[in-house]
Amino acid sequence: xxxxxxxxxxxxxxxxxxxxxxxxxxxxxxxxxxxxxxxxxxxxxxxxxxxxxxxxxxxxxxxxxxxxxxxxxxxxxxxxxxxxxxxxxxxxxxxxxxxxxxxxxxxxxxxxxxxxxxxxxxxxxxxxxxxxxxxxxxxxxxxxxxxxxxxxxxxxxxxxxxxx
Amino acid sequence: xxxxxxxxxxxxxxxxxxxxxxxxxxxxxxxxxxxxxxxxxxxxxxxxxxxxxxxxxxxxxxxxxxxxxxxxxxxxxxxxxxxxxxxxxxxxxxxxxxxxxxxxxxxxxxxxxxxxxxxxxxxxxxxxxxxxxxxxxxxxxxxxxxxxxxxxxxxxxxxxxxxxxxxxxxxxxxxxxxxxxxxxxxxxxxxxxxxxxxxxxxxxxxxxxxxxxxxxxxxxxxxxxxxxxxxxxxxxxxxxxxxxxxxxxxxxxxxxxxxxxxxxxxxxxxxxxxxxxxxxxxxxxxxxxxxxxxxxxxxxxxxxxxxxxxxxxxxxxxxxxxxxxxxxxxxxxxxxxxxxxxxxxxxxxxxxxxxxxxxxxxxxxxxxxxxxxxxxxxxxxxxxxxxxxxxxxxxxxxxxxxxxxxxxxxxxxxxxxxxxxxxxxxxxxxxxxxxxx
Numbered sequence: 001x002x003x004x005x006x007x008x009x010x011x012x013x014x015x016x017x018x019x020x021x022x023x024x025x026x027x028x029x030x031x032x033x034x035x036x037x038x039x040x041x042x043x044x045x046x047x048x049x050x051x052x053x054x055x056x057x058x059x060x061x062x063x064x065x066x067x068x069x070x071x072x073x074x075x076x077x078x079x080x081x082x083x084x085x086x087x088x089x090x091x092x093x094x095x096x097x098x099x100x101x102x103x104x105x106x107x108x109x110x111x112x113x114x115x116x117x118x119x120x121x122x123x124x125x126x127x128x129x130x131x132x133x134x135x136x137x138x139x140x141x142x143x144x145x146x147x148x149x150x151x152x153x154x155x156x157x158x159x160x161x162x163x164x
Numbered sequence: 165x166x167x168x169x170x171x172x173x174x175x176x177x178x179x180x181x182x183x184x185x186x187x188x189x190x191x192x193x194x195x196x197x198x199x200x201x202x203x204x205x206x207x208x209x210x211x212x213x214x215x216x217x218x219x220x221x222x223x224x225x226x227x228x229x230x231x232x233x234x235x236x237x238x239x240x241x242x243x244x245x246x247x248x249x250x251x252x253x254x255x256x257x258x259x260x261x262x263x264x265x266x267x268x269x270x271x272x273x274x275x276x277x278x279x280x281x282x283x284x285x286x287x288x289x290x291x292x293x294x295x296x297x298x299x300x301x302x303x304x305x306x307x308x309x310x311x312x313x314x315x316x317x318x319x320x321x322x323x324x325x326x327x328x329x330x331x332x333x334x335x336x337x338x339x340x341x342x343x344x345x346x347x348x349x350x351x352x353x354x355x356x357x358x359x360x361x362x363x364x365x366x367x368x369x370x371x372x373x374x375x376x377x378x379x380x381x382x383x384x385x386x387x388x389x390x391x392x393x394x395x396x397x398x399x400x401x402x403x404x405x406x407x408x409x410x411x412x413x414x415x416x417x418x419x420x421x422x423x424x425x426x427x428x429x430x431x432x433x434x435x436x437x438x439x440x441x442x443x444x445x446x447x448x449x450x451x452x453x454x455x456x457x458x459x460x461x462x463x464x465x466x467x468x469x470x471x472x473x474x475x476x477x478x479x480x481x482x483x484x485x486x487x488x489x490x491x492x493x494x495x496x497x498x499x500x501x502x503x504x505x506x507x508x509x510x511x512x513x514x515x516x517x518x519x520x521x522x523x524x525x526x527x528x529x530x531x532x533x534x535x536x537x538x539x540x541x542x543x544x545x546x547x548x549x550x551x552x553x554x555x556x557x558x559x560x561x562x563x564x565x566x567x568x569x570x571x572x573x574x575x576x577x578x579x580x581x582x583x584x585x586x587x588x589x590x591x592x593x594x595x596x597x598x599x600x601x
Contacts, residue, residue: 018566021501028500032229040234 050154053109054127056102057152058145059120066146067121070097074113074122082106083113100142104130111155123152192300200302205287208306212286216440217248219491223440226495251433258429263334266426270333275427275434278326282441285319288312289448290374292458292480294471301471304458304480305374312373313365316449317358320404323442324350327406327413327423330435334426342422345506346406346413352513353403353410359521360396363528364453377457381467387454389550390528391558394454396521401446403513406439407494409501412509447490451483458483520561527557 039046058066070087082105088098113122127150132138192200221236221244228235240246262268289312292304309315324347331343364386365371368379380386387394403410414422424435451457458479460466466475504512531553540546 013568015568016566018562024500025496028230028496031232032226034232036229036234037232038234 048126048128050126050151051156052126052128053111053124053153054150055104055125055130055148056107056113056140056145057123057125057148057150058100058142059123059152060146066097066100066142067119068097068100068142069119069121070095070100071118073116073118077112077116079110079112080106080108097142100145102140102145104138104140105135111153114153114155124155126151126153190300192297192302196299200297200299201306204302204306208286209283212283212441212444213437215444216437217252219440219443220251220436221245221247222491223495226492227499230496230499255430255433260431261426261428263336263426265335267333267335270329271426272431274326274330274333275431275438276326277329278323278438279434279441281319281322281326282438282445285316285445286441286448288315288373289445289452290377290457291448291483292476293466295473295476296471303374304476308372308374310372313361313371313376313453316445317354320357320442320445321350321354323404323438326435326438330427331413331423334423336426338419338421339423339425342413342415342419342425345415345419346423349403349406349410349412349509349513352510353400353517356396356513356517356521357400357404359518359525360393360400361453362521362525363390363393366525366529366532373452373457377452377459378467380456381459381464384547384551385454385456385459385461389547389554390454391554392520392524392561393528394450395561396517396524397453398450399512399517401450402494402497403509405442405446405494407443408498409504410509411503412506415503417503443491443494444487447487447494450490451486455486524557527553 058068061067070085072085072087075081075083075085082103084099084101084103085097086099087095089095109124111124114124117123122145125148127148130138191197224247225235225244236244236247238244238247239250262271287306288309290303290305290308295302295304327346327350328343331339331341331346334340364376367386367389368376370376370379376386383389402408406413412422413419414424416422419425424432427435458466460479460482466479531550535546535549540549
């Protein structure tokens with residue numbers, strides 16, 4: 001197949017490389033003294049949106065127990081299939097999670113688990129510094145999810161629920 | 165030496181050899197000359213290498229500022245002053261890798277070949293007025309060669325060997341392409357570079373760099389007298405040092421890293437030292453040939469005997485200031501102009517700069533001969549006429565020749581028939597989609 005070359009008519013009469021070069025040089029020189037836009041990361045941090053969807057948190061009740069009732073909705077809705085939930089029941093008949101693990105590597109941070117949770121227990125967090133030394137470290141168990149302290153994600157702005 | 169023009173009787177070299185001066189204004193004896201030369205070699209070598217290290221920092225800083233960033237600011241306080249030391253340490257500690265298919269002797273030799281001529285060229289550049297010492301007057305250049313400029317032309321052309329051999333011995337197609345491009349580019353632009361300076365040599369009547377500086381100090385800087393030669397030399401200097409917009413041998417976006425793709429650790433950084441030393445030499449040459457070298461403008465006080473330490477210091481400061489401006493200019497241009505395409509590079513070099521340089525030589529030589537024939541000696545009237553000629557030529561080149569041209573082909577208008585011909589060559593559907601496939 002032949003290469004199709006489209007030759008555009010250019011305003012050749014107006015072309016001046018000397019002028020173009022000088023205006024370019026003037027522009028770059030002006031930038032030398034502009035205010036710098038760099039955020040000095042470890043010292044300064046960007047203000048992230050309250051709707052930021054980061055690694056999860058499990059909220060607790062007054063007694064310090066997880067709010068989760070092991071209803072099984074979040075593993076059901078999870079499109080990445082990253083939540084592992086084994087439900088249990090205590091003597092009073094209250095359901096609680098025996099095992100609740102989230103594989104943060106598989107998670108796509110869609111926020112469906114937070115939306116679907118009837119107890120408002122599992123939340124995404126406003127957080128992004130997640131470095132670990134091993135891959136195993138990214139499977140967050142219940143204890144770890146409860147121990148997180150970062151702010152939780154507001155899935156929508158209460159004043160503007162439809163995101164308008 | 166060939167008979168010097170009439171000017172020579174009162175010039176600096178003449179003053180140097182007048183033996184009725186105080187002992188510190190005379191030529192040193194051979195033993196002391198050797199001692200001074202060795203000391204100068206050591207000092208210039210050290211200053212150049214440290215300067216190159218700081219230049220890498222300066223380059224990164226200027227790049228950052230032009231892009232509204234801070235640049236290196238972690239190592240050694242807020243300015244990042246120790247960044248070059250950290251880089252150097254890293255490069256020494258890193259592993260030297262040898263590609264299995266590389267031809268090892270040349271692979272090792274290539275960085276050295278790139279590195280040595282880059283440092284050698286600086287030897288003839290006078291960087292201050294002569295320094296008087298109790299043992300005699302010391303010329304402030306490592307070697308004040310009477311053939312200074314020819315030496316530089318000879319040595320800068322050696323630098324290409326390092327790059328070509330690096331490209332070839334790596335046994336890597338990108339490296340080889342980089343090396344080939346560099347050889348073609350350097351050969352092409354060396355011609356324009358050499359020819360553009362002929363005008364300077366004609367006006368100075370000599371190839372010794374100290375004579376060229378003296379001529380500029382006593383009349384006017386060549387930048388104002390020979391503007392077109394300056395711009396030709398400037399463009400050629402960018403091409404010779406492989407700096408943007410002529411960095412085709414490296415061309416990250418096309419050739420990975422070009423000729424030094426396969427290099428690592430200290431051998432890689434030797435290519436960098438070579439590039440920056442070339443930049444320093446090119447800047448020093450621009451300063452020497454067109455901006456009066458170490459001459460302090462508007463005064464002749466610094467160009468005459470008796471030489472003093474104060475004069476040496478002041479002229480050194482002036483030289484370094486001019487040098488730093490051009491080094492900054494190299495970086496400034498780097499972040500302004502994009503890279504040329506290969507055919508654009510070649511057509512700019514051969515079809516535009518070479519004819520222009522040749523025509524310029526003819527005009528300047530003709531003008532000099534004509535003025536000589538009219539009996540107008542260098543002086544007020546002579547300067548006025550040459551100035552008028554220069555303004556006319558600059559207007560022709562920068563206004564008339566510049567307007568209404570496209571870069572490829574660099575020096576000719578795209579004619580209507582040419583566009584029509586190109587259009588006929590392409591498939592009809594590409595330009596007239598309404599006609600249907």
